[in-house]
Amino acid sequence: xxxxxxxxxxxxxxxxxxxxxxxxxxxxxxxxxxxxxxxxxxxxxxxxxxxxxxxxxxxxxxxxxxxxxxxxxxxxxxxxxxxxxxxxxxxxxxxxxxxxxxxxxxxxxxxxxxxxxxxxxxxxxxxxxxxxxxxxxxxxxxxxxxxxxxxxxxxxxxxxxxxxxxxxxxxxxxxxxxxxxxxxxxxxxxxxxxxxxxxxxxxxxxxxxxxxxxxxxxxxxxxxxxxxxxxxxxxxxxxxxxxx
Ligand SMILES: [Fe+2]
Numbered sequence: 001x002x003x004x005x006x007x008x009x010x011x012x013x014x015x016x017x018x019x020x021x022x023x024x025x026x027x028x029x030x031x032x033x034x035x036x037x038x039x040x041x042x043x044x045x046x047x048x049x050x051x052x053x054x055x056x057x058x059x060x061x062x063x064x065x066x067x068x069x070x071x072x073x074x075x076x077x078x079x080x081x082x083x084x085x086x087x088x089x090x091x092x093x094x095x096x097x098x099x100x101x102x103x104x105x106x107x108x109x110x111x112x113x114x115x116x117x118x119x120x121x122x123x124x125x126x127x128x129x130x131x132x133x134x135x136x137x138x139x140x141x142x143x144x145x146x147x148x149x150x151x152x153x154x155x156x157x158x159x160x161x162x163x164x165x166x167x168x169x170x171x172x173x174x175x176x177x178x179x180x181x182x183x184x185x186x187x188x189x190x191x192x193x194x195x196x197x198x199x200x201x202x203x204x205x206x207x208x209x210x211x212x213x214x215x216x217x218x219x220x221x222x223x224x225x226x227x228x229x230x231x232x233x234x235x236x237x238x239x240x241x242x243x244x
Contacts, residue, residue, distance in 0.1 A: 011223035014051060014179070017233050020240035021055040022048060024099065024121060024150055024176060024207030031070060031078055032061040034211040042087055044216055048208075049092050051220075055243040056094050057115050063101035072098070072113050093243075099123050099150060102130040108139045116242035121176070123150040129157055129164075134171070141172040151178040151209060152202075153194035154186060165202060174204035177235060180215065183222050198231055205242075206235035 026034020027041045035041045048056060060075055061067050079096040086094075097115035100106060100122050112120045120140060124130045140147045152158065152165050152175050169175060180186065181194040197203055208219055224232065 019053045021243050023057045023239050024059050025210040028058040028060050032067050057097050059097045059099045062098045064105045102136045119146045121148050137171050137173045147173045150176050153181045159193045176205040177203045178209045205239050
């Protein structure tokens, strides 16, 4: 390749990576603000499978404010029914977790839907820090769970000072990047914070947090700075290791 050709090497896409396993998505239909129709969920899984994804962790919202009807038992039932009806061409393996909103209503003694051992996916509001976030992480670790905080780059109240996130990592919480956060999809500030956290090596996992086919279109069209390919691949490899 000529020097000019090298300089103009096009940006990479997800197809240049080996995704392997998905750890965070809202593909279980009809239980939260994610997918509603099973046919759309099947299409999303089909397209993830075509990208090379072999394991998908479904993580519906558990949030008493917005989805009061969701319980661990109810989600388990819906998951089993969905899995039983899966079209035969979908060979990827599914498992069920949940995304728990950390707020004062969160009962930390509940039987959490875990994934890959005792990992629990948690999130916070995009507008303000949960007052009990440190206590929740502390309590989960104390109970021998391994908390995974979803999309920290979307918590812009930390954008000026990443120290609280560094502290959560030190306490035993892993951080999960939303891949779409590295595109203009959410906000320019989110892109900036996502790259800062990547540069600092604070992420452990990368997920799609997929809620719709429209988001999947954006994900498939996503351009990734080639400089960050190895770092993102490492996060995807960490996802994969969870399911070995
Ligand atoms: Fe989510």
